[in-house]
Amino acid sequence: MSGRKQxxxxxxxxxxxxxxxxxxxxxxxxxxxGSATGxxxxxxxxxxxxxxxxxxxxxxxxxxIYGAQYERALAAHPGDPARAVETFFDxxxxxxxxxxxxxxxxxxxxxxxxxxLDEENSTQVRGLLDMQRQRVxxxxxxxxxxxxxxxxLATYVVAVNQSLAVLSRAGVSDxxxxxxxxxxxxxxxxxxxxxxxxxxxxx
Numbered sequence: 001m002s003g004r005k006q007x008x009x010x011x012x013x014x015x016x017x018x019x020x021x022x023x024x025x026x027x028x029x030x031x032x033x034g035s036a037t038g039x040x041x042x043x044x045x046x047x048x049x050x051x052x053x054x055x056x057x058x059x060x061x062x063x064x065i066y067g068a069q070y071e072r073a074l075a076a077h078p079g080d081p082a083r084a085v086e087t088f089f090d091x092x093x094x095x096x097x098x099x100x101x102x103x104x105x106x107x108x109x110x111x112x113x114x115x116x117l118d119e120e121n122s123t124q125v126r127g128l129l130d131m132q133r134q135r136v137x138x139x140x141x142x143x144x145x146x147x148x149x150x151x152x153l154a155t156y157v158v159a160v161n162q163s164l165a166v167l168s169r170a171g172v173s174d175x176x177x178x179x180x181x182x183x184x185x186x187x188x189x190x191x192x193x194x195x196x197x198x199x200x201x202x203x
Contacts, residue, residue, distance in 0.1 A: 012037045017058040022102040024109050026116040052118055059124055062106045074139035082189040084139040089181045092161055096168045105165035133158045145195035160184045
């Protein structure tokens with residue numbers, strides 16, 4: 001046996017991810033990461049590389065956990081895109097209300113700090129936002145709305161989602177967040193309904 005300390009990589013990633021999620025990239029030190037994971041700098045570097053590389057791994061870990069939940073939500077109501085969006089927001093609100101995880105959203109937190117990220121990390125964050133938009137866009141596809149309307153709705157839904165994360169970090173209440181979601185869902189449903197009614201109903 002080498003005597004090297006063994007640790008679970010996924011557990012360490014989860015612990016590091018929470019630090020980045022809570023503090024943001026710029027305010028996350030190697031000492032904080034070491035304290036959270038129980039790993040010394042040498043072990044952190046040996047397992048994950050530098051801080052930037054670890055941050056990318058944490059973004060991937062976050063996406064693997066929550067992206068799968070979003071995909072299931074958006075696929076839960078085939079043929080009913082408005083209901084799919086509502087279910088998507090239910091998952092978002094559930095994550096925000098979960099006391100076992102930091103407030104807000106790691107991707108939203110990272111997007112707000114894009115100026116502090118290197119090019120590779122900033123590109124990954126933008127890519128994750130675009131991936132979310134693509135998921136929502138696919139869920140909206142089963143409607144009679146034109147492509148431009150669906151593109152705009154998908155961007156709108158993602159914008160509301162990111163706003164929910166920011167508002168929750170600022171201490172906005174669950175009731176207020178749910179009010180935002182209700183208005184957003186109404187906007188999506190009304191827009192899709194007008195499209196289904198044809199041009200005459202939109203004039």
